[in-house]
Amino acid sequence: MHRPLQQSMTPAPSQSFNQNLLSWLLLLTITLAAYKPAWNGQLIWDDDHHITSPDLRSVDGLTRIWTELGATQQYYPLVHSAFWLQYHLWGDSTLGYHLVNILLHCVSVWLLLEVLRRLAIPGAWFVAAIFALHPVQVESVAWISELKNTLSGVFFFATILAYLKFDSERRRNSYVTAIGLFILGLMSKSVVATLPVSLLVVFWWKRGRLAWKQDIIPLLPFFVLGIASGLFTAWVEQKFIIAGEEGAFALTLVERCLVAGRVVWFYLGKIVWPIDLAFIYPRWNVSRGVWWQYLWPFATLILAGVLWLLRKRWRAPMAAFLFFTATLFPVMGFFNVYPFRFSFVANHFQYLACVGPIALFVGIASSFGWVRGMARTVLYVTVLVPLAILTFKESRVYADAEILYRTTIRENPGCWLAYNNLGGLLGQSNRIDEAIGSYVKALQIKPNYALAENNLSGALLRSGRMGEAFAHCLKAVEIDPNYAEAHHNLGMLLEKAGRIDEAIVHYRRDVELRPHYAEAGNKLGNVLAKVGRIDEAIGYYQRALRSNPNYSEAAFNLGNVLLQSKRTGEAIEYYRRAVTIRPEYERAHTNLGHALRQAGRIDEAMSEYRRALEISPNRVSNLQNLAFALYEQGQAANAILVLQRAFEMAKAAGNESQAREIVKYLEMMGRGDASIPESPR
Numbered sequence: 001m002h003r004p005l006q007q008s009m010t011p012a013p014s015q016s017f018n019q020n021l022l023s024w025l026l027l028l029t030i031t032l033a034a035y036k037p038a039w040n041g042q043l044i045w046d047d048d049h050h051i052t053s054p055d056l057r058s059v060d061g062l063t064r065i066w067t068e069l070g071a072t073q074q075y076y077p078l079v080h081s082a083f084w085l086q087y088h089l090w091g092d093s094t095l096g097y098h099l100v101n102i103l104l105h106c107v108s109v110w111l112l113l114e115v116l117r118r119l120a121i122p123g124a125w126f127v128a129a130i131f132a133l134h135p136v137q138v139e140s141v142a143w144i145s146e147l148k149n150t151l152s153g154v155f156f157f158a159t160i161l162a163y164l165k166f167d168s169e170r171r172r173n174s175y176v177t178a179i180g181l182f183i184l185g186l187m188s189k190s191v192v193a194t195l196p197v198s199l200l201v202v203f204w205w206k207r208g209r210l211a212w213k214q215d216i217i218p219l220l221p222f223f224v225l226g227i228a229s230g231l232f233t234a235w236v237e238q239k240f241i242i243a244g245e246e247g248a249f250a251l252t253l254v255e256r257c258l259v260a261g262r263v264v265w266f267y268l269g270k271i272v273w274p275i276d277l278a279f280i281y282p283r284w285n286v287s288r289g290v291w292w293q294y295l296w297p298f299a300t301l302i303l304a305g306v307l308w309l310l311r312k313r314w315r316a317p318m319a320a321f322l323f324f325t326a327t328l329f330p331v332m333g334f335f336n337v338y339p340f341r342f343s344f345v346a347n348h349f350q351y352l353a354c355v356g357p358i359a360l361f362v363g364i365a366s367s368f369g370w371v372r373g374m375a376r377t378v379l380y381v382t383v384l385v386p387l388a389i390l391t392f393k394e395s396r397v398y399a400d401a402e403i404l405y406r407t408t409i410r411e412n413p414g415c416w417l418a419y420n421n422l423g424g425l426l427g428q429s430n431r432i433d434e435a436i437g438s439y440v441k442a443l444q445i446k447p448n449y450a451l452a453e454n455n456l457s458g459a460l461l462r463s464g465r466m467g468e469a470f471a472h473c474l475k476a477v478e479i480d481p482n483y484a485e486a487h488h489n490l491g492m493l494l495e496k497a498g499r500i501d502e503a504i505v506h507y508r509r510d511v512e513l514r515p516h517y518a519e520a521g522n523k524l525g526n527v528l529a530k531v532g533r534i535d536e537a538i539g540y541y542q543r544a545l546r547s548n549p550n551y552s553e554a555a556f557n558l559g560n561v562l563l564q565s566k567r568t569g570e571a572i573e574y575y576r577r578a579v580t581i582r583p584e585y586e587r588a589h590t591n592l593g594h595a596l597r598q599a600g601r602i603d604e605a606m607s608e609y610r611r612a613l614e615i616s617p618n619r620v621s622n623l624q625n626l627a628f629a630l631y632e633q634g635q636a637a638n639a640i641l642v643l644q645r646a647f648e649m650a651k652a653a654g655n656e657s658q659a660r661e662i663v664k665y666l667e668m669m670g671r672g673d674a675s676i677p678e679s680p681r
Contacts, residue, residue: 041395257333423438470490620649
């Protein structure tokens with residue numbers, strides 16, 4: 001019989017600061033090395049939706065992250081604020097995002113190590129090392145989107161550490177610190193809501209019982225905050241993510257129990273034997289009519305019963321089981337979470353939960369007296385080296401999006417999502433025929449897949465098959481009438497076909513569905529301006545700029561319609577805004593010159609024309625603009641010299657019509673004709 005673990009809540013004898021630091025630095029070094037392939041990894045599924053979108057990159061966008069539901073995919077404001085900050089630090093470079101994820105994981109490892117030592121759990125460093133290097137963690141650490149996991153993990157373990165300090169000292173400051181860290185964790189990911197249950201499990205394991213006043217009452221505020229956060233997250237998930245796809249989550253209570261029972265064994269199996277890991281696992285066909293599916297929940301109940309019977313002699317197994325299942329509970333199938341559309345299990349779901357079984361396994365190994373000295377070193381090497389190698393290999397898969405999707409398809413041939421995402425990658429690298437084949441395969445597996453229909457439409461359009469492109473885009477809108485991007489694309493196809501009124505209808509629908517998507521407002525403004533509805537166009541350009549104050553294209557387009565409306569002063573203002581946002585914006589410098597010229601500010605106009613010429617010195621029209629401005633200023637000789645240079649460039653380029661036009665202007669200048677155009681034709 002194994003000896004029971006220590007029952008006192010007295011902290012374990014503390015090691016020196018240098019020893020603790022060296023232990024963690026060793027883990028940090030090993031972990032960074034194991035994740036080296038992921039350092040410069042590409043963006044994969046959903047990363048582009050988590051890295052801050054253009055309409056949220058301003059200070060106003062940061063405010064919206066905190067105050068506006070639906071501004072981000074999920075309401076985890078601390079996570080999206082971290083993405084906002086990272087964007088302003090390193091933009092679209094993936095290295096920074098990956099290193100932040102890896103370093104946050106390492107901070108969690110350090111905090112976990114401190115928690116385990118405070119609880120006097122045997123083999124604390126070994127537990128932390130397995131947590132750091134286990135390949136099931138790769139999905140959380142090497143996937144940029146899972147900053148949710150790595151950031152919330154830091155607050156999860158930091159809260160436990162602060163609360164354990166409060167439990168031993170009963171000081172208000174420690175309690176307030178724990179509450180504050182817990183709230184920050186909830187704002188990172190709602191799985192942190194399970195933390196008070198985990199603490200009760202720890203206290204029961206250490207003391208053998210729970211005292212109402214000592215253990216339960218202080219945790220009541222944590223339970224209230226956790227439950228509120230969990231319910232709020234479930235509501236947001238339902239309203240903004242799952243809405244319209246409820247059919248994929250239509251499970252009865254019995255079927256949800258079948259899922260939950262199988263989930264427990266699946267994750268335990270991946271901890272013990274982390275082979276054949278997949279980015280997206282096959283989605284189980286859950287049926288009340290299949291007898292063997294009941295074996296999973298029955299086996300779970302039997303395991304729980306056996307562990308309960310053992311509790312008087314040995315509480316650790318039951319405590320580990322309770323920690324594991326409590327932390328997994330939000331993703332066991334009783335609540336709808338979006339990834340269930342693809343699979344009922346995912347490696348990142350057990351990022352925190354795996355600590356329970358790992359601690360138990362290490363505790364059992366440590367209870368054997370022979371695991372000392374050299375034997376312990378051999379055990380560490382035997383376990384950690386293979387885990388590190390597997391993590392290194394798994395990181396390489398996540399570093400390359402095409403490899404990731406092809407690996408997923410090999411492990412899960414029915415994964416329509418992987419085929420769709422692979423099609424997107426192939427399209428980006430101009431392998432259009434392959435992309436079309438991948439989208440078609442996705443639709444063969446999952447008919448009525450609106451996203452694949454829309455993507456297939458785009459690939460067909462690029463291959464010149466406009467009729468087929470239109471049919472598939474229309475099908476996407478029919479499948480999902482609230483699919484904003486499909487409305488946008490259908491609008492573009494209709495515009496290309498000259499069906500402007502119909503195009504406007506779909507552009508308007510896009511704006512309704514994505515009111516803060518600046519590109520949608522800008523596109524609608526363009527088509528309205530094209531048909532002469534200038535006032536409406538101005539309104540949509542202004543709307544686009546409110547959504548994204550740094551949207552230079554919208555500022556430029558607004559300047560154009562204002563200039564067209566003879567509102568020259570306002571046009572100058574928006575052209576200046578465009579070139580301030582994007583100093584190399586040649587067309588904006590040119591049109592700003594035109595507006596200044598109309599306003600009689602010739603010196604300023606020439607400055608803008610010269611700037612446009614600096615940006616594109618070989619553009620004949622830039623020389624023409626400068627020549628006209630010089631002529632108007634009374635510098636006819638200089639104007640003629642510039643135009644002669646423009647003539648030579650046009651002739652050298654073989655543009656005979658442009659050369660003839662320049663000759664006409666030279667003749668006009670030679671005669672002293674005042675009817676020089678305001679801008680080149």
